[in-house]
Amino acid sequence: MQLVVARIGRAHGIKGEVTVEVRTDEPELRLGPGAVLTTDPASVGPLTIETGRVHSGRLLLRFEGVSDRTGAEALRNTLLIAEIDPEELPEGEDEYYDHQLIDLDVVTADGTEVGRITEISHLPTQDLFIVERPDGSEVMIPFVEEIVAEIDLEEQKAVITPPPGLIDDRAEIASSRDEASGQEES
Secondary structure, rough: OOOEEEEEEEEOOOOOOOEEOOOOOOEHHHHHHEEEEEOHHHEEEEEHEEEEEEOOOOEEEOOOOOOHHHHHHHHOOOOOEEEOOOOOOOOOOOOOHHHHHOOOOEEEOOOOOOEEEEEEEEOOOOOOEEEEEEHHHHHHHOOOOOOEEEEEOOOOOOEEEOOOOOOOOOOOOOHHHHHHHHHOOO
């Protein structure tokens, strides 16, 4: 199974290093020296990581055969893809690969059907489930402990406890300002 682990950003310096946008929770495992990665577009790769280091909070990589800024800049926006065993599980107990979560049924704690996970959006602050509802609309559900109560891979479902308004439009919004203005109009 193929897993996108990073996207190459801009060139860094003049010796062939590039910045990378990491898309894996295990960069030390997937993006270490010697790792051979396929690419999208495929014509650019495969690429073998020669060196890696962190500079100002960003991961910098250098690939074998890329020794100058021009070569590094030519790699910009290339996706780096690792080949993994589909049975392999992440190291952490409550961690999942995207392919394990895609197509899970999403239900509330009382069993109400919400929809099916069609995509995982990885944002800097948190991950989001993109859930297709039975009527074809989509809803975004933050993948946080307070909302996603359980992931059951055996039953192929994610159980959520959504706050009011997250999955329906019936949120009750009340503020003292609304009440005060309502009294004045009476």
